[in-house]
Amino acid sequence: MSSVAITIPERLERNLRAWEGEPGAAWLAAAPTLVAGYLDRWHLTAERIVEPGGQISLVVYVRRADGTPAALKAGLLTVETAEEHAALAHWNGHSAVRMLDADPAHAVLLLERLHGDISLRSLPEAKANLEAASVLQRLWVEPPPDHPFRTVTAYAGSLRDLLRTRRDLPVCAAANALPLIDEALETSAALLASEPERFLLHGDFHHGNVLASDRAPWLAIDPKPLVGERAYDLAWLANDRMETLLGSPGPEAAVRRRLQRLADSVEVDRERLRGWTLFRAVEAGIWSLTVGDTTSAELFLEFAAHT
Incomplete structure (x- = not known):
């Protein structure tokens, strides 16, 4: 239910077309009708489309039938996003956004509304890392x-296979990335x-x-959940x-200091953190x-070279 036009934010359209190709374009074409259907199904009133919104999802601020504010999130179903609902259900609002309803088959979630314009990026880096480590x-x-x-x-393992395949691409040689x-x-x-531990990870x-909320100072959003060692999760931070x-000045020393501080803050093995940080940075690059x-x-790639 809404008088708000369901439009696609520019960043979302650009990302899905570039990153997901045909499936992304098809989802973008269907998204307005999809979202309108869930507004009716869950008796929601749309207030506004969140701009710029998510990197790979459409977020609409809504009101539930009882007037409670919430956020409707819809995205392309992928192997990375398929179990977001399951992780949120397991955390049940503990240090993560609370899930109010879900249709996992279509990657549509109804979530508690957080302060979407206030993330840990609003804090100085040192303070942000302390808060982030606490949430993690x-x-x-x-x-x-x-x-x-x-x-x-x-x-x-699947990312390693892709990385090994991409090693032979001309762009990698042109970027002098082969040693990395x-x-x-x-x-x-x-x-x-080796697999030293098995925790539920954000991914x-x-x-x-990590967004501000009324219920807690900071809550995590958008998990791509995995099970494994904490150093893998910490590496993306x-x-x-x-x-x-x-x-x-001295970027290599600065990178090493960050790794040491993060490892110490959550008692994670520094060398495993360094290794996963290198891998995740190179793979992303x-x-x-x-x-x-x-x-x-x-x-x-420059960051990876300094780890």
């Missing part, structure tokens, strides 16, 4: 029995040879995915605000090259 520690819980989540071993790719492949193989944890570290985002690719 509360999210790292034992997964449910017979859980549906992919393991770090399986997921990182080889190091990332070797390092990740050693990490995957895509960074400052932008270590990559956050790369441009700040790379622009500082090479993926960015393949979709034509050379600016991000250069940042990720």
Whole structure:
């Protein structure tokens, strides 16, 4: 129910067309009708489309039938997003956004409304990392029995296969990325040879995915859940605000200090954190090259070179 036109934010359209190709374009064409259907189904009144919104999802601020504010989130169903609802259900609002309703088959979620314009990016880096580490520690819980989540071993293994394949692409040679790719492949193989612990992980944890709320100071959003070791989850946080570290005097020392502080703050093995940070930065950098985002690719690869 709404007099608000369901439109697609520019960033979402650009990302899905560039990153997901035909499936992304098809989803974008169907999204207004899809969202309108859920407004009716769940008796919601749309207030506004969130701009710029999510990187890969359409977010609409809504009111429930009783007037409660909420957020309707709809996105393309992928292997990474398929179990978001299951992770949110398991956390049940504990350090994460609370899920109010869901249709997992169509990747549509009804969530409590947070302060979408206030993320940890609004804080100075040191303070943001402290708050982020606190949220992460509360999210790292034992997964449910017979859980549906992919393991770090399986997921990182599939990323290694892709990275090995992409190594032969001309763009990788042109970017002088081959030594970093080889190091990332070797390092990740050693990490995957052992699995020291099994926690439910967020999977895509960074400052932008932690929002302010009325219920708690900070709550995590947008998980791409995995089960495995905490160092893998922490590695994506270590990559956050790369441009700040790379622009500082002595960037290599600055990167190493960040890794040490993050590892100490949550009692994670520093060398495993360093290894996963290297792998995730190189993998993200090479993926960015393949979709034509050379600016991000250069940042990720330069960061990886300093780990």
